[in-house]
Amino acid sequence: MSRPTRSLVGMILALTVAVGESMLVAEGADFPTKPITLVVPFPPGGGTDTVGRPLASVAHQHLGQPMVVINKAGGSGAVGAQFVANSRPDGYTILHGLNALTELPQVDELLGRKPAFRKEQFIPIGQVAVTPFAMMVNVESRWKTFQEFVAEAKQKPDEFQYASAGVYSTTHFMWEKILRATGIRVRHMPTTGGGPIMVAVLGNHVDIGHCVAPAVCAPQVEARKVRLLAITSETRLPTYPDVPTLKELGYDVTHSIWHTLMVPAGTPPDVVARLRQGLKGMVEDEAFKSLMTKLGERIQYMSGENFEKYWDEEYRTMGTLLRQLIKK
């Protein structure tokens, strides 16, 4: 072995030992002592990324350690969730959790599959933001309001077609809720995400679609390419004061994506407490607020304790819908 090779091997060994040691120390009391990994269960550039990355960028000031984002995409979020659920419960691996955590395990059970993860495998740290959707049509569409769409769809069942982000995706369930509340029948065309839905609406390949509001809708609305008919949040959005909510129109439907940080069950209570305290600071950070405003995302903080209650409730109601939907 030549001298340079030998010194290289030595360096690698030294590094390995150093990393191993830091892992041992990390079990101790002063959490955190090394960078925290935030697992985003979708590919870079998706809607989850636009919340996760700005959040991670302010972590250092509030947790004393940087937060590193990794994307572990696949199976509508199942792969990343499973990865965190099975990782070491030490607070250093955090999941950027979304509605899929409610939907996927129940869908798997109903379809007779072994769920990739279970709700009980996670402890919520806190909700960061909530992203509603807007119902949209091509600007050339004859429907000027959501009621016009509902009225015509009532007369012509199964005539029109909507695009979702995929079968058993959260937007598919949102549409099922809407169809049930309005009593209309519209055919489903699953695509693979927000981009393809936008193409389908702009290119008139479907009659109606939805976009993540306001971030994804905004450029098209400004360019007068699409028209928003309704919003799925509780209240109107400041960006679109003229667009009514579904609730206002008399349909008892709300549906939003929630962004919640989760750690694996079994994480020590003091670590959970430290993370919850840190997250509160991160969400209130001015730099984070300004990034989110520019992205058009709405911060809606909910403490970990409150989210646990909210989640239990949502899990039950979604379960009822899913049973109706899948066991027809």
Next chain:
Amino acid sequence: MDTLQSLLYGFSVSLTPANLLYCALGVVLGTIVGVLPGIGPLGGITILLPITFGMEPVSAIIMLAGIYYGAMYGGSTTSILVNIPGEAASVVTCFDGYQMARQGRAGPALSIAAAGSYIAGTLSVLGLMLLAPMLARLALKFGPPEQFSLMVLGLVILAYMGTGSVLKALMMIVLGLTLAMVGIDHLSGFARFTHGRADLGDGVSFLAVAMGLFGVAEILVNIEKTVVREVIKPKLSALLPTREDWKRSIGPILRGSGVGFLIGILPGAAHIISTFVSYAIEKRLSRHPEEFGTGRIEGVAGPEAANNAATGGAMIPFLALGIPSAPATATMMVALLIHGVKPGPMLMEQHPQVFWGLIASMYIGNVMLLILNLPLVGLFINLLRVPQHFLFPGILLVCFVGVYSVNLSGTDLWIMAIAGVAGYLLRKAAFDPAPIVLAMVLGPMMEQALRQGLMMSRGEFGIFLSRPISATMLAVAGLLLVGHLVSVIRRAHARRGTTRAEGMPSVFVAKGGGK
């Protein structure tokens, strides 16, 4: 005139020292992620994204776009030198590039790849600048039926471009399509062939299979024999393409630019598809199609131009419509959104400094890449002088790290290892593994487009023939197939004719008589 003024304004934005630096940073990093197998432009862009939060929006996009188009320059290097595609879009470059390297012509292959990339890159920026709004509308016309027909055409072209038997190519295509079936079906939510594993939910990793079939298998084949490589100290003249090389390459480069740019606009794996379409065109037009796969420079020049031009094309839906068609452009869109700049139909009006600054920076970036990559040819060629017992473990290491870094998945490593052994056996049986990889890319998109198309028409297959763009593409695919059949029959007849003339009953005749 208006465009010219805007472009000059764009140069005034991008020629500031800071923006020049960001542009250089982007293209250098792009070249690096391009050279390293596994890590692609998406990885590079994602790593640098948080840094851009504090930058001017135009600087941010200049740097990230630099990574994106820079990666296409670097991708050809490992394809040519060691038969391992640095990027998925460089699979096709392996065919003739690696053969050229084995004949001691790695220098000209690398140089023509760099020059072709430069020409195509620059032409595609020109196209992006002049045609963006018009072509963006074309992209919207591509609904599911059009996409399906495009994929059918792609598969037919794929069967054509094989270097050996068409039958063997078809077998490999079917194998690739079968592998592509694995995973959760997006249209029904049904998990197919996953054996209950969440990590197979997104299917068999295309990248892992490609690295196995090309990288690992190549090493397995090579360790059988001890090659005493003759290392000639390369002279500068031996590194550069000859006049003859240039004459043969310029047509492929120009055609590759056009094909790549147009395919780039369409959603899906545009970079990859554009390379094999270009390869098939060059093989078709060549007077020596049988020499393709043995080290024809056209087989390097065309595809390498195409994947660079596709980058310019892919920027069109992203900039002009605000609809990114791939994760890499989606991440760039995030970088702009974070600064309140919304890509889309209003971008040119609302943020001319971003649009024109980016366009101008892409002209500059392509020049930088050419200047950067030509001297690197001399450097990279030294890689071939590394003894095999150091080179092979090194390549394996890079393959494993590269594949693992994409999804941090151990399963992917197993897939790569299995694909490596399979690739070795296929090679022994004289099968070309490339159609497997390309069919894996096309398969899922084709299936999805077919079923979405049928959903639109409530099950009527007529929708694929009643829409003009779709019908045209199917007609071209049909013509290619019929044309091939005719030439096969004609060849069989000719053979029969000659054997008869010689008075010896051919196999065909004997069989016919037996009936």
